[in-house]
Amino acid sequence: MGELKGTTTSILEPGQQSGFATTKFEALLAWAQKYSLFMNPFVTACCGMEFMAVSSPRYDFSRFGSEAPRFSPRQSDLLWVVGTIVQRQAPILKRIYEQMAEPKWVLAFGTCASTGGFYDNYACVAGIDKIIPCDVYVPGCPPRPEAVLDGLMLLQDKIQRGDRTPGIVKPRIDPVQQPDTALVQLRRSRSSRPPV
Amino acid sequence: MEPLDQELDAAELELPTEPMLLNVGPAHPAMHGTVRIVMELSGEIIERCDVQVGYLHRGFEKMCERGTWTQVFPYVDRCNYVSPMLNNVGFALAGEKMLGITVPERCQWYRMILGEMARISDHLTCDGAMAMELGAFTPFLWMIKCREMVWEVMEEETGARMTHSFGRIGGMAAPPTDGFKDHVRAVVKHIMQVLDEVERLLLGNRIFLDRLENVGVISAEDAISLGWTGPCLRAAGVPYDVRKAHPYLKYGEVEFDVPVGSTSDSFDRFMVRIAEMRQSARIIEQCLERMPNKGPVNVDDPRIILPPKEEVYSTIEGTIQHFKIVMEGLKLPAGEVYSYTEAGNGELGFYLVSDGSGTPFRVRIRPPCFLVTAGLERVITGQMMADVVPSFGSLNMIGGECDR
Amino acid sequence: MSKALIELVKKNFPSAVLETHSQLGDDTVVLAPGSWKQVAAFLLDNPQSDMNMLTDLTAVDFPDRDPRFEVVAHLYSLNRGHRLRIKARIGDRDGETVELDSLSELWGSANWLERECFDMFGVKFLGHPDLRRILLYPEFEGHPLRKDYPAEKIQPLLEYRDLPNINKVAPFGPDEGMSFGRQTHKLGIYSDDEEQGSRNKIITPADN
Numbered sequence: 001m002g003e004l005k006g007t008t009t010s011i012l013e014p015g016q017q018s019g020f021a022t023t024k025f026e027a028l029l030a031w032a033q034k035y036s037l038f039m040n041p042f043v044t045a046c047c048g049m050e051f052m053a054v055s056s057p058r059y060d061f062s063r064f065g066s067e068a069p070r071f072s073p074r075q076s077d078l079l080w081v082v083g084t085i086v087q088r089q090a091p092i093l094k095r096i097y098e099q100m101a102e103p104k105w106v107l108a109f110g111t112c113a114s115t116g117g118f119y120d121n122y123a124c125v126a127g128i129d130k131i132i133p134c135d136v137y138v139p140g141c142p143p144r145p146e147a148v149l150d151g152l153m154l155l156q157d158k159i160q161r162g163d164r165t166p167g168i169v170k171p172r173i174d175p176v177q178q179p180d181t182a183l184v185q186l187r188r189s190r191s192s193r194p195p196v
Numbered sequence: 197m198e199p200l201d202q203e204l205d206a207a208e209l210e211l212p213t214e215p216m217l218l219n220v221g222p223a224h225p226a227m228h229g230t231v232r233i234v235m236e237l238s239g240e241i242i243e244r245c246d247v248q249v250g251y252l253h254r255g256f257e258k259m260c261e262r263g264t265w266t267q268v269f270p271y272v273d274r275c276n277y278v279s280p281m282l283n284n285v286g287f288a289l290a291g292e293k294m295l296g297i298t299v300p301e302r303c304q305w306y307r308m309i310l311g312e313m314a315r316i317s318d319h320l321t322c323d324g325a326m327a328m329e330l331g332a333f334t335p336f337l338w339m340i341k342c343r344e345m346v347w348e349v350m351e352e353e354t355g356a357r358m359t360h361s362f363g364r365i366g367g368m369a370a371p372p373t374d375g376f377k378d379h380v381r382a383v384v385k386h387i388m389q390v391l392d393e394v395e396r397l398l399l400g401n402r403i404f405l406d407r408l409e410n411v412g413v414i415s416a417e418d419a420i421s422l423g424w425t426g427p428c429l430r431a432a433g434v435p436y437d438v439r440k441a442h443p444y445l446k447y448g449e450v451e452f453d454v455p456v457g458s459t460s461d462s463f464d465r466f467m468v469r470i471a472e473m474r475q476s477a478r479i480i481e482q483c484l485e486r487m488p489n490k491g492p493v494n495v496d497d498p499r500i501i502l503p504p505k506e507e508v509y510s511t512i513e514g515t516i517q518h519f520k521i522v523m524e525g526l527k528l529p530a531g532e533v534y535s536y537t538e539a540g541n542g543e544l545g546f547y548l549v550s551d552g553s554g555t556p557f558r559v560r561i562r563p564p565c566f567l568v569t570a571g572l573e574r575v576i577t578g579q580m581m582a583d584v585v586p587s588f589g590s591l592n593m594i595g596g597e598c599d600r
Numbered sequence: 601m602s603k604a605l606i607e608l609v610k611k612n613f614p615s616a617v618l619e620t621h622s623q624l625g626d627d628t629v630v631l632a633p634g635s636w637k638q639v640a641a642f643l644l645d646n647p648q649s650d651m652n653m654l655t656d657l658t659a660v661d662f663p664d665r666d667p668r669f670e671v672v673a674h675l676y677s678l679n680r681g682h683r684l685r686i687k688a689r690i691g692d693r694d695g696e697t698v699e700l701d702s703l704s705e706l707w708g709s710a711n712w713l714e715r716e717c718f719d720m721f722g723v724k725f726l727g728h729p730d731l732r733r734i735l736l737y738p739e740f741e742g743h744p745l746r747k748d749y750p751a752e753k754i755q756p757l758l759e760y761r762d763l764p765n766i767n768k769v770a771p772f773g774p775d776e777g778m779s780f781g782r783q784t785h786k787l788g789i790y791s792d793d794e795e796q797g798s799r800n801k802i803i804t805p806a807d808n
Contacts, residue, residue, distance in 0.1 A: 049278060049358055052321070053344060071225045122755070123744070131761065142359065250736060257720075420678060560656070
């Protein structure tokens with residue numbers, strides 16, 4: 001979990017009946033915020049299918065306190081921008097972002113939302129950061145659910161540290177360091193496959 | 197005491213109302229993010245409406261004119277992102293029709309199995325989302341879990357969960373894996389069990405039935421005139437299925453039925469999809485039995501298919517071949533072709549124009565969703581506001597395909 | 601298969617048929633633009649053709665030809681199971697006056713297909729009830745699928761954010777961004793020199 005350790009300082013003091021904890025107010029607030037992210041899914045395209053998969057039983061991001069979808073932007077803290085944003089949709093996205101109350105975070109789900117992807121043409125916005133600030137980028141077309149969960153954890157980590165620098169989810173396994181276990185293992189039974 | 201309204205006649209008792217303009221979408225959760233409907237309401241009845249699409253227009257056709265024919269596959273994937281394999285196969289068949297080649301038998305069965313798996317995943321998503329929009333969350337979770345299993349098969353075969361880019365003109369990117377047949381059998385068996393459970397859960401539910409039955413009715417004549425195809429047209433009682441009417445691949449050799457509806461309402465569209473999944477399972481079962489375990493998958497033509505990697509690295513012929521196909525692109529003969537297959541939502545047509553160079557001159561996809569969505573206006577006019585969600589859900593609008 | 605369809609059109613409209621072919625089994629009739637709607641109506645009503653479905657309507661832009669655009673429609677008969685492609689060549693070199701009769705009275709599907717064709721190619725369909733842009737926004741100028749429209753030319757509805765280095769907002773270097781699970785490898789291509797460091801500079805709110 002990398003740097004997730006040691007961010008909250010809480011000391012349990014011995015009391016008469018029940019103990020009490022001391023912590024910094026900011027840390028407590030951030031702790032509360034990061035585990036109760038009400039989300040507004042702005043789902044437009046292909047990544048929406050993967051978003052459904054992330055929210056469904058097998059991957060289940062409710063485990064991260066990000067369960068309740070709020071389709072009203074005024075009640076949500078986290079804007080998931082899932083899928084390609086085209087020029088025609090840009091004003092709507094911006095308006096939804098502006099309607100959200102502070103503090104608010106934005107997660108760009110997928111390559112199209114992050115950079116425009118391979119839709120480099122007249123219709124598409126090359127990344128939502130051209131329009132609204134963005135906190136976490138999850139690359140992938142579409143990203144695997146594991147990458148999305150990494151992105152969510154990264155965001156929670158950033159909330160805890162009060163860090164608004166944009167962050168990108170990277171592969172957990174570095175193909176440079178571990179060539180045996182990385183990208184070549186896409187197909188499980190690859191070794192047994194007959195040559196083409 | 198005498199009534200207060202004794203001097204009023206009946207007409208004056210009615211409240212004067214003005215039509216109200218209501219805007220739904222595109223960021224409305226039930227509009228799948230990409231459709232906006234401007235409705236003029238009288239009370240709760242929709243008097244007039246204007247369906248606006250294009251919130252996901254990504255310039256598919258323009259992008260296709262910039263690469264090679266093979267580079268169209270990733271874009272085709274993302275047109276219908278619920279059943280990308282059907283689009284892959286559809287485009288590959290269009291290219292093959294232009295080249296005048298037929299892929300080996302093993303590849304045809306393989307394509308059919310993967311295609312039917314994709315169809316199951318498409319219908320699972322549509323029916324699951326439809327149930328969820330009506331408040332039935334459990335079937336949605338079950339069906340998405342099933343879809344996850346379909347995707348696992350796909351991942352094992354293609355390397356990607358949903359955007360596979362696995363088809364190639366003249367074959368597939370890779371032959372089936374060893375455990376393919378067993379895996380598919382197990383998954384299909386499980387899905388059929390879940391389908392039975394879902395049916396038991398939903399079809400005894402009064403609320404679910406009341407919200408779907410006799411809602412979103414369209415006549416068969418209107419549906420034909422609007423160019424509807426696929427499950428939506430079959431729900432109107434027209435048994436048009438490209439797989440039956442103009443068999444491609446090996447569909448002429450397998451047995452399956454074309455389920456049709458009778459009342460053409462949202463419920464029929466729901467049930468047609470459920471029935472089609474069962475038929476897909478039937479087709480898969482027959483394909484698995486008849487697919488040979490050995491044999492070539494790709495056509496034996498060095499101008500079309502990339503040589504194996506060992507040859508590219510070890511022989512000069514292989515290197516040249518590889519270089520020519522990758523750099524110049526596969527050359528389709530000059531001319532035009534219209535090829536059609538049955539995708540998840542209906543007839544998926546590809547109209548290709550080639551000028552003989554390696555770059556497509558024009559790639560036109562005939563999107564079944566676009567025309568089905570064009571009929572939404574006729575479906576919901578005169579209905580209650582609350583019926584928009586089930587009607588729209590039952591049409592299975594896929595943004596990427598509708599707006600391209 | 602159904603060369604009979606081509607013969608049928610030829611027999612009834614000898615002057616309207618400019619060209620026919622059956623390349624790859626797709627029967628095609630090129631019609632004079634003036635008789636576009638008339639022939640289409642005939643194909644719909646005639647019991648021998650019975651084309652009750654307009655499956656597709658689109659256009660192709662040939663910038664080198666003189667009637668620059670080719671409007672292509674694919675007809676299908678559900679009852680008889682045959683298809684026919686009809687085409688009309690229209691438009692001048694500049695693409696200013698590109699007009700054709702609308703088929704929206706005959707088939708319901710023509711409504712949106714023609715709107716899309718107008719949006720993408722600028723073909724004006726005479727007699728269309730509601731010829732608006734459909735996939736793009738009304739503020740868009742030009743028609744993107746014409747060959748002379750540059751693919752990258754964007755027409756944003758919103759001003760992009762006013763930030764320095766807007767084309768590179770996120771930190772995209774190998775050691776930036778993700779703070780947990782961060783890789784500490786050093787690739788040869790990303791050396792630690794000054795230039796590289798400034799290119800991948802993180803933009804923080806304090807910088808703005």
